[in-house]
Amino acid sequence: MTSTTRQHPLLWLRNRWPTALALALSALTSGGGGSEEEVGSLAGTLLILPLLYLVVAKLGRREATWPGLVIGLALVIGLRVLDVVEPAFVYSGMALVVLVWGAVDGQLRSSGTLRVQAVGMLAFGVLAFAGLIVDPEIGRYLVAAGWFFHGVWDFVHLKLDKVVARSFAEWCGVVDVVIAVQLVFML
Numbered sequence: 001m002t003s004t005t006r007q008h009p010l011l012w013l014r015n016r017w018p019t020a021l022a023l024a025l026s027a028l029t030s031g032g033g034g035s036e037e038e039v040g041s042l043a044g045t046l047l048i049l050p051l052l053y054l055v056v057a058k059l060g061r062r063e064a065t066w067p068g069l070v071i072g073l074a075l076v077i078g079l080r081v082l083d084v085v086e087p088a089f090v091y092s093g094m095a096l097v098v099l100v101w102g103a104v105d106g107q108l109r110s111s112g113t114l115r116v117q118a119v120g121m122l123a124f125g126v127l128a129f130a131g132l133i134v135d136p137e138i139g140r141y142l143v144a145a146g147w148f149f150h151g152v153w154d155f156v157h158l159k160l161d162k163v164v165a166r167s168f169a170e171w172c173g174v175v176d177v178v179i180a181v182q183l184v185f186m187l
Contacts, residue, residue: 018171026178036136041080042179043131043143046089048072049150050121051098052175057117057163058098058107065165088128089113113163122149142185151176 052068079087099118102108108115127146131139154173157163164172 006053014168018167019174022171022174022178026182028174039136039140039143039183040132042147042183043128043139044087044091045076046128046131046143046146046150047088047095047125048076050117050153051091051095053153053157053163054095054098054114054117054121057111057114058102062163062165065168067177069168086132087164088125088132094123095125114143118162120153123151140186144180146178147183148180152182 048069052065052072055068056062056064075090076087079085079090099108099121102111102114102118108118124146127142127149131143131146133139134142151173154169154176158166158169158173
């Protein structure tokens with residue numbers, strides 16, 4: 001396609017369905033991005049994203065990405081309904097189990113990919129937990145930074161075609177950036 005040729009909108013949609021889906025879902029769920037309760041919820045939910053990358057890297061199975069997201073979202077909903085324990089603690093515990101598993105079987109030592117995902121889990125975890133414990137106004141910006149930088153993380157993985165399914169990296173990157181913008185501007 002040359003720069004003067006326009007792509008038919010249906011072809012664009014077929015090729016960019018993850019972006020279209022992310023924008024449609026974001027439009028349906030936008031609103032109230034700055035309440036203290038919502039910031040806390042988004043801080044806990046932020047940890048699902050690097051945990052999914054960590055699990056998929058440990059399994060070495062990109063095709064596990066979308067089913068892993070469905071399981072993760074079901075876990076989010078279940079933990080919110082039960083309201084017994086903060087989801088961020090559950091996700092952190094799950095990440096610890098995956099890391100111990102990787103250390104025991106030697107994959108953490110031998111796989112640079114798993115180590116990179118472990119560092120990502122740690123970095124996003126710090127932002128999420130910091131967002132939960134500091135002043136709510138500052139926490140909102142820390143959580144927004146976590147979502148934004150995870151969007152960057154997604155786009156880097158999309159460009160490199162590594163770890164997770166490409167469609168997921170694109171979808172997640174768009175969702176992450178939109179959520180970050182909503183948090184910053186309290187949309």
